[in-house]
Amino acid sequence: MAGKAVLITGGSRGIGAATALRLAREGADVAFTYASDAEAAAGVAGKIEATGRRGLALRADARDAAALDSAVEQAVAAFGRLDVLVNNAGIGVLGPLDGLSTADVDRVLDVNVRGTFLATRAAAAHLGRGGRIITIGSCMTQRVPGPGGTLYAMSKAALTGLNRALARELGDRGITANLVHPGPVDTDMNPADGPLAAGQTALTAVGRFGRAEEIAAMVAFLAGEEAGFITGAEFTIDGGHAA
Template identity: 50%
Template sequence: MNSNFLNGKTAFVTGGSRGIGASIVKRLVKNGAAVAFTYANSAEKANELVKSIEAEGGRAMAIRANSENADSVKSAVTQAIKTFGHLNILVNNAGILDVKPYDQFTMEEFDRTVAVNVRAVFAAIQAAGPQMQSGDRIITIGSVNADVTGFPGMSLYSMSKAAVAAMTRGLARDLAPQGVTVNNIQPGPVDTDMNPAEGSMASILKNMIALGRYGTANDIASLVIFLSSPEASYITGASLDINGGFMI
């Protein structure tokens, strides 16, 4: 793969201020894309990321858009399309993990998980999909928890990640006539604020991973880059595990 194979391409990443999303933004820029990304609260981190990219000659734009609100997500996509002229790659990365015994969740918390992890994904795809062209890509960051759940308290999160896996299959059919592929990446434990490798769950989780270590945000970004490349043109509707051999 040519290191600047994304020259002239544009991308939109939800939740790009920290963690896996920030790595995805950096890697897309490194390979030549201009990237717009959203954040909810971390304005400082988002602006720092834009500055560091611009200092190295790249192009990035941060947009505040809370994924709890589908209209905000759609507006952010529209803003990016207006600025860049078109969008070639959409990465739905923003997500929340709410862990709690099932009988303690409020219905508001149920709705929030669905809004951020599922509804916003659909909203972004509705906004970006129609202007996409042959070779363009839609990639969602799901989770290994779509298929396996090693702990109690994960009911809503697991549900939301199974929903995006199924949505990916449906949308892959919908967008195939346009030549656009739609895929879902399912990471295992990845060292971020959401799931620190030194956190309370880490010692238990590490024992469940064949390779014996957490993934890095960059590991996940590598798969996004592969799926964005022409090498991945025959992959669509897939949920791809990237988990170091988690619970196998």
């Protein structure tokens, strides 16, 4: 990744932050967006810079098309190029079908689907041959183990169609598009010691939550040169959740 420039949406914590640090350690300059926690974002940017690479924290709501366009333009202006986009920003609203409001539907689809599309559209204009688009999906696109996941699973399943279409649309430009489906991962949003952890752990084959760094490792592989012949593919890193 030496000399590469990366933009990650939702990079101030969890999988996004772990990915930012992994790619920086491999030699990339990394810009990332965050929604509201400026202190956490500054901390991640500082850790990136401690590796000797450039870090850039950009406040941008994933629902705001203009903000996403601006984030891409700022990353390109700062680094002089863009080689990798990691679509990581996402939210989850769980609950019974009759308890989900229209506002819930709009918010989840705006961030998880529309925001991913908009960030990809903006970034694709700057990606050259060898460019990479890596999107974070969910194990719930392959197995929904119980009620309450309708809206979230739908939003993440939409990314499967987007990913395959991107592979076809951008392949002749030498740009790849791939999708990573994490299982239960220990993050602030879904802690391994949280109230819902026991049931999720029991659904895995390995009997534990994943670490954000384990997801970042797959993203790093897909962002690298050895993954140049992989596109339109889906990679499940779920501890056997779907086995």
